[in-house]
Amino acid sequence: MNRTRVVVIGAGIIGAACARELAVAGFDVLVLDRAGAAAATTSHGEGNILVSDKGPGPELELAQLSRQLWPEVLAAVGENSAGVEWDPKGGIVVATTAEGAEGLRRFAATQRAAGVRAEAMDSDALTAAEPFLTERRTAAVYYPDDAQVQPAGAATALLADALRAGARLRTGREVRGAVVRGGRLTALRTADGPVAADVFVNAAGPWSGEVARRLGVPLDIRPRRGEVLVTTPLPPTVFHKVYDADYVGAVGSGAGDLQTSAVVESTRAGSVLLGSSRRRVGFDDRLRPEVLSAIAAKALRLFPSLAGVHVMRAYGGFRPYVPDHLPVIGADPRLPGLWHATGHEGAGIGLSVGTARLVREMLTDRQTAIDASPFRVDRPAVLGSDTGTDAPDAPEEES
Numbered sequence: 093m094n095r096t097r098v099v100v101i102g103a104g105i106i107g108a109a110c111a112r113e114l115a116v117a118g119f120d121v122l123v124l125d126r127a128g129a130a131a132a133t134t135s136h137g138e139g140n141i142l143v144s145d146k147g148p149g150p151e152l153e154l155a156q157l158s159r160q161l162w163p164e165v166l167a168a169v170g171e172n173s174a175g176v177e178w179d180p181k182g183g184i185v186v187a188t189t190a191e192g193a194e195g196l197r198r199f200a201a202t203q204r205a206a207g208v209r210a211e212a213m214d215s216d217a218l219t220a221a222e223p224f225l226t227e228r229r230t231a232a233v234y235y236p237d238d239a240q241v242q243p244a245g246a247a248t249a250l251l252a253d254a255l256r257a258g259a260r261l262r263t264g265r266e267v268r269g270a271v272v273r274g275g276r277l278t279a280l281r282t283a284d285g286p287v288a289a290d291v292f293v294n295a296a297g298p299w300s301g302e303v304a305r306r307l308g309v310p311l312d313i314r315p316r317r318g319e320v321l322v323t324t325p326l327p328p329t330v331f332h333k334v335y336d337a338d339y340v341g342a343v344g345s346g347a348g349d350l351q352t353s354a355v356v357e358s359t360r361a362g363s364v365l366l367g368s369s370r371r372r373v374g375f376d377d378r379l380r381p382e383v384l385s386a387i388a389a390k391a392l393r394l395f396p397s398l399a400g401v402h403v404m405r406a407y408g409g410f411r412p413y414v415p416d417h418l419p420v421i422g423a424d425p426r427l428p429g430l431w432h433a434t435g436h437e438g439a440g441i442g443l444s445v446g447t448a449r450l451v452r453e454m455l456t457d458r459q460t461a462i463d464a465s466p467f468r469v470d471r472p473a474v475l476g477s478d479t480g481t482d483a484p485d486a487p488e489e490e491s
């Protein structure tokens with residue numbers, strides 16, 4: 093039997109999840125990455141799997157689907173999942189002002205109506221759950237379904253399982269252009285020659301726009317910089333994912349200037365991650381002291397006891413940002429053969445397994461688990477004219 097050949101461009105968490113889902117479903121899968129597995133954004137962020145920061149709508153539905161799939165996928169991955177550090181610890185969102193409390197209560201009520209478990213906490217319950225949290229809090233909501241993984245560990249586990257299911261991985265292979273026959277994408281140009289397949293999935297994260305441009309079809313995916321601080325291992329100090337209620341506003345905002353909000357969580361090794369910032373500065377990867385200091389100041393507002401702890405390192409990455417804050421998942425109607433699975437901004441770790449499920453369902457003409465039409469490629473936010481790149485190269489047509 094001839095199996096459908098799929099090339100996945102990108103070995104980050106999205107490419108890894110798609111490769112696994114498709115290989116397990118019987119597709120002949122090849123993953124290409126210009127660097128290595130989990131070499132880019134996936135290893136430059138945090139590993140929050142959140143339903144708490146999403147209001148009712150398509151992204152929340154994808155988050156709910158993904159949250160439901162994660163334990164199932166990890167059970168199927170089995171022994172390869174050791175490095176994933178799955179921790180369904182739950183999240184606590186804390187407001188520190190009267191206005192913030194009001195906003196948080198309203199937001200949680202809309203989420204409950206959409207099926208999210210969101211439980212108001214009184215001050216005693218909050219102290220019991222997070223004894224080192226600031227006394228200056230005005231409201232808190234507990235989200236039992238928030239969880240955490242080690243993102244690079246999760247991506248490599250998914251990829252390892254894809255390889256076990258028959259997928260192949262080629263690193264050091266940069267996609268440079270398209271071979272188009274009869275209006276259909278039939279191969280990718282690389283320095284080592286063309287790579288042919290029936291279907292190509294663009295999962296190149298913040299570089300997906302550039303990959304699409306090289307294939308002749310512009311896509312408005314932009315980098316949105318974010319930084320994180322990592323403390324030295326501490327005695328137990330932070331027990332859930334704890335973040336400031338203003339984080340939701342920062343996530344939903346499209347502002348290009350610096351935004352920071354406190355997202356604090358401990359890791360299995362004892363380090364505490366202090367995140368995070370959001371800036372639109374192109375692919376400028378310089379760490380800025382003023383950004384790191386703003387992140388630290390916000391974290392201290394939530395956990396004053398962190399004052400004086402040692403920061404071991406800081407790092408940053410580029411979230412794949414789409415102006416309407418929705419991922420892009422599906423076939424590209426402008427170039428048959430090309431699919432996209434990208435644009436997950438600050439939620440790609442959490443949303444990866446749901447995205448992969450949708451790609452598989454659409455590729456096999458199945459009813460999708462949730463309505464995938466809001467993620468379609470031909471929506472104005474994605475095909476917008478301001479792609480931040482030069483005019484696209486015309487795809488090379490071969491007869």
Ligand SMILES: Cc1cc2nc3c(=O)[nH]c(=O)nc-3n(C[C@H](O)[C@H](O)[C@H](O)COP(=O)(O)OP(=O)(O)OC[C@H]3O[C@@H](n4cnc5c(N)ncnc54)[C@H](O)[C@@H]3O)c2cc1C
Nearest residue numbers: 102104106126133134137138140267297318439440441442
């Ligand atoms: C500071 C920060 C904190 C974050 N925190 C969270 C969080 O808590 N929870 C969460 O869910 N998400 C979080 N994110 C977002 C998450 O990290 C991303 O959404 C996710 O990693 C995107 O994965 P990806 O596979 O699409 O992209 P990437 O991981 O960037 O993978 C893309 C791959 O494509 C390859 N590639 C690019 N161009 C080419 C080419 N021409 N040819 C071949 N290969 C190519 C690259 O080498 C790379 O390996 C955070 C991000 C940042 C920056």
